[in-house]
Amino acid sequence: MTAVTKSSSDLTPAADAPPPPEQARHRWNDLAAELREHQFAYYAKDAPTISDGEYDALLRELVELEEAHPALRVPESPTQTVGGFDVVAEADVEQAEPIVDDVGEVYIPFAPVDHRERMLSLDNVFSEEELAEWYARATDVADGGLGVDVRFLTEAKIDGLAVNLLYEQGRLTRALTRGDGRTGEDVTLNVRTISEIPVELTQPADAHDEDTVTVPIPELVEVRGEVFFPVAQFEEFNASRVEQGLPPFANPRNCAAGSLRQKDPQVTASRPLRMLVHGIGARTGFDIFTQSEAYDILRGWGLPVSPYNEVVDDLDGILRRVRYFGEHRHDLEHELDGVVVKIDQISVQRRLGSTSRAPRWAIAYKYPPEEVTTTLLDIRVNVGRTGRVTPYGVMEPVQVAGSTVEMATLHNAHEVERKGVLIGDTIVLRKAGDVIPEILAPVVDKRDGTERAFVMPTHCPSCGTELAPQKEGDKDIRCPNARTCPAQLRERMFGLASRGAFDIEALGWEAAIALTDPEAGRPEWADERGIPREDPVLAGEAGLFDLRPEDLAGVHVWRQPKRKGEVEEWEKQPFFYTKATAKTPSKPRATTDVLFTQLEKVRSQPLWRVLVALSIRHVGPTAARALATHFASMQAIREASVEELAAVEGVGGTIAESVREWFDVDWHREIVDRWAAAGVRMADERDESVERTLEGMTVVVTGSLQGFSRDESKEAIITRGGKASGSVSKKTHVVVVGENAGSKAAKAEELGVPILDEEGFVALLAGGPAAVGLGDDSGESETSDTESTRDAEAGADEQAEKD
Ligand SMILES: NC(=O)c1ccc[n+]([C@@H]2O[C@H](COP(=O)([O-])OP(=O)(O)OC[C@H]3O[C@@H](n4cnc5c(N)ncnc54)[C@H](O)[C@@H]3O)[C@@H](O)[C@H]2O)c1
Numbered sequence: 001m002t003a004v005t006k007s008s009s010d011l012t013p014a015a016d017a018p019p020p021p022e023q024a025r026h027r028w029n030d031l032a033a034e035l036r037e038h039q040f041a042y043y044a045k046d047a048p049t050i051s052d053g054e055y056d057a058l059l060r061e062l063v064e065l066e067e068a069h070p071a072l073r074v075p076e077s078p079t080q081t082v083g084g085f086d087v088v089a090e091a092d093v094e095q096a097e098p099i100v101d102d103v104g105e106v107y108i109p110f111a112p113v114d115h116r117e118r119m120l121s122l123d124n125v126f127s128e129e130e131l132a133e134w135y136a137r138a139t140d141v142a143d144g145g146l147g148v149d150v151r152f153l154t155e156a157k158i159d160g161l162a163v164n165l166l167y168e169q170g171r172l173t174r175a176l177t178r179g180d181g182r183t184g185e186d187v188t189l190n191v192r193t194i195s196e197i198p199v200e201l202t203q204p205a206d207a208h209d210e211d212t213v214t215v216p217i218p219e220l221v222e223v224r225g226e227v228f229f230p231v232a233q234f235e236e237f238n239a240s241r242v243e244q245g246l247p248p249f250a251n252p253r254n255c256a257a258g259s260l261r262q263k264d265p266q267v268t269a270s271r272p273l274r275m276l277v278h279g280i281g282a283r284t285g286f287d288i289f290t291q292s293e294a295y296d297i298l299r300g301w302g303l304p305v306s307p308y309n310e311v312v313d314d315l316d317g318i319l320r321r322v323r324y325f326g327e328h329r330h331d332l333e334h335e336l337d338g339v340v341v342k343i344d345q346i347s348v349q350r351r352l353g354s355t356s357r358a359p360r361w362a363i364a365y366k367y368p369p370e371e372v373t374t375t376l377l378d379i380r381v382n383v384g385r386t387g388r389v390t391p392y393g394v395m396e397p398v399q400v401a402g403s404t405v406e407m408a409t410l411h412n413a414h415e416v417e418r419k420g421v422l423i424g425d426t427i428v429l430r431k432a433g434d435v436i437p438e439i440l441a442p443v444v445d446k447r448d449g450t451e452r453a454f455v456m457p458t459h460c461p462s463c464g465t466e467l468a469p470q471k472e473g474d475k476d477i478r479c480p481n482a483r484t485c486p487a488q489l490r491e492r493m494f495g496l497a498s499r500g501a502f503d504i505e506a507l508g509w510e511a512a513i514a515l516t517d518p519e520a521g522r523p524e525w526a527d528e529r530g531i532p533r534e535d536p537v538l539a540g541e542a543g544l545f546d547l548r549p550e551d552l553a554g555v556h557v558w559r560q561p562k563r564k565g566e567v568e569e570w571e572k573q574p575f576f577y578t579k580a581t582a583k584t585p586s587k588p589r590a591t592t593d594v595l596f597t598q599l600e601k602v603r604s605q606p607l608w609r610v611l612v613a614l615s616i617r618h619v620g621p622t623a624a625r626a627l628a629t630h631f632a633s634m635q636a637i638r639e640a641s642v643e644e645l646a647a648v649e650g651v652g653g654t655i656a657e658s659v660r661e662w663f664d665v666d667w668h669r670e671i672v673d674r675w676a677a678a679g680v681r682m683a684d685e686r687d688e689s690v691e692r693t694l695e696g697m698t699v700v701v702t703g704s705l706q707g708f709s710r711d712e713s714k715e716a717i718i719t720r721g722g723k724a725s726g727s728v729s730k731k732t733h734v735v736v737v738g739e740n741a742g743s744k745a746a747k748a749e750e751l752g753v754p755i756l757d758e759e760g761f762v763a764l765l766a767g768g769p770a771a772v773g774l775g776d777d778s779g780e781s782e783t784s785d786t787e788s789t790r791d792a793e794a795g796a797d798e799q800a801e802k803d
């Protein structure tokens with residue numbers, strides 16, 4: 001190890017620091033070596049093999065180790081240097097070997113050139129507490145007992161790569177990467193291709209308004225900024241690389257760096273690189289007093305300045321900005337990994353100075369990482385309710401954005417190809433907040449040749465039917481065997497039992513699988529070991545109401561038992577019946593009894609629920625109610641023409657056609673017939689004892705009522721000839737406001753629509769509008785259709801989305 005030289009940093013170990021124990025020294029060596037390796041992959045090759053979060057964690061460990069053992073904190077430690085490979089070591093460009101980087105591009109290192117003034121990195125904090133500590137320290141030193149009113153500039157931290165632009169007499173004469181902070185690589189030719197960066201500064205026009213700062217173009221100025229690749233263009237760009245047989249970039253930052261450091265500037269020119277400036281280095285010929293003012297000057301010369309800079313007075317202001325960007329992390333055109341806070345006054349900046357690595361007058365607040373790397377163990381496919389086949393990635397479980405992720409959808413085969421991921425790859429996984437996790441890209445450098453490409457199955461993994469797109473040109477492929485495909489059937493069965501349909505609590509996801517797809521989860525070895533396949537007790541929903549408890553005695557499902565914390569092999573277990581023991585024979589489980597009780601009960605549910613249970617496309621609860629109210633029987637709906645269906649208030653053409661088409665399929669009609677034969681009620685008896693007190697009235701119920709559930713209040717309105725609507729408009733006759741009512745109550749007041757409480761509602765139901773002092777103005781109702789039609793269509797959309 002080289003001799004420890006005295007560094008300007010105040011963090012250099014005290015000469016009398018006790019020697020660290022052997023173990024700590026070992027760990028330090030390992031960590032430092034590992035970090036340097038990652039720095040090389042990241043800065044020199046633009047192809048990191050671990051995520052930034054993982055890198056930061058390693059660096060943190062090193063910082064903590066050095067805090068515990070200050071003698072380890074040598075000037076060349078990765079904690080003390082500006083990250084970057086040693087440019088000077090590759091000084092002789094003539095002799096330098098061309099590097100073929102893993103992104104398939106060849107370049108020779110660019111000539112090393114010194115910066116006029118050093119380019120530093122930034123120190124990081126990872127929590128609001130740490131930020132407050134920095135704030136306290138910085139303001140304390142800044143004040144120095146002088147009572148200075150320190151102000152802070154908050155900026156978006158742009159995740160790109162830093163460049164230093166030297167302008168002499170207004171001309172861009174040199175552009176360098178940051179390198180090790182003292183010496184960077186000459187990338188002048190490449191930077192010149194970025195249209196946003198002026199080759200010639202513009203003399204600011206004479207200021208007419210007082211806010212514009214005009215400073216004449218100086219003799220010399222170093223402008224620091226960040227080159228980035230716009231997020232919006234990244235995915236498309238990566239896909240085009242994969243198409244050309246080139247490996248994709250891991251993320252936009254590495255893509256920006258790789259694009260800038262091209263041997264052939266033409267290639268750089270073809271990339272949509274952008275830049276924003278965030279500092280000034282050496283300068284002669286002008287003065288600046290605050291950093292924010294410096295930005296105004298730079299803007300005046302035609303340089304791109306971020307629109308997100310804002311000066312604030314105190315910690316509260318800083319925290320407000322941190323929270324703001326936390327919420328808008330994905331609304332910016334560049335990747336944002338944090339917020340940079342800088343002391344605005346240059347004189348105060350000087351008083352605070354810098355360490356060997358970073359200024360003390362600035363800090364980067366970093367958000368929790370949203371990207372991690374993990375292994376893609378497999379790509380499997382899922383068959384949905386309408387037969388759509390979607391591949392999804394199965395990954396080594398990993399923590400990201402506060403949850404454990406082990407699966408991520410890949411949407412379709414085309415998407416898998418676009419992303420260029422192989423089974424076995426190390427992949428970059430991204431999870432942003434509540435958004436569903438996404439596989440971003442493979443880490444190509446980690447490949448060892450054992451990875452294999454995903455092959456989209458040609459046949460349905462559930463029923464073996466040949467897959468095909470529904471229409472020509474569809475990206476999705478489907479299993480056309482809608483009738484008996486176990487995967488599709490189990491989804492329909494689950495839907496049929498859901499709250500908006502028959503509402504059969506005992507028929508949940510697992511029971512739906514047991515009834516229709518008992519081999520779901522069958523392990524590969526099951527065939528080899530001669531374990532017979534079990535036929536489902538239901539080959540379609542038609543037989544649901546014909547089931548008897550004894551039919552379920554032999555139903556088994558595949559389960560992976562967990563015993564004493566250990567994960568065991570998958571095995572078949574009885575589902576509806578208990579396991580027979582030496583003493584007791586197998587008998588129906590308690591939940592199985594409940595299932596049959598509920599199946600009995602739902603036979604007399606209202607017609608609209610039966611309609612929803614049929615899984616007719618676009619027919620959700622709203623459309624089903626409209627149909628049931630109008631036609632009152634399944635037979636009438638079945639015989640209705642498209643025109644007749646479409647004429648129903650709340651049923652549009654799409655729904656009408658979908659209903660007609662559904663009844664044109666013979667096995668669909670068979671479902672209805674067999675359910676009817678098994679005693680499922682197929683008509684709503686008009687209870688003549690209920691007076692049609694609300695004929696022609698549109699009623700909105702909002703908030704919760706004591707005596708009615710949501711469904712019951714709707715039912716009560718509809719059976720009395722009224723219309724139950726979900727939104728308040730001028731056409732609404734009355735709004736019933738229960739507890740915790742929200743915006744609808746306010747809207748009613750605003751529009752002057754009469755409002756009733758629950759008591760009033762009961763009176764209205766019994767005696768009609770006159771009973772609650774409302775004039776009978778139902779004549780208007782003929783024109784009030786549009787609103788409820790929109791409701792029904794919205795309901796239909798919701799339903800379609802679930803497909
Ligand atoms: N994954 C890996 O293998 C790997 C390896 C090395 C480094 N890294 C990552 O690189 C980063 C460390 O690099 P670093 O030294 O550039 O530190 P940094 O990214 O934490 O911060 C310093 C840099 O931020 C940039 N910056 C962006 N917006 C700015 C603004 N508004 N004002 C001032 N500066 C701004 C500047 O270029 C500056 O040099 C870490 O995030 C680390 O995770 C990753």
Ligand SMILES: [Zn+2]
Pocket residue numbers: 383460461462463464465479480481485486487
């Ligand atoms: Zn199938």
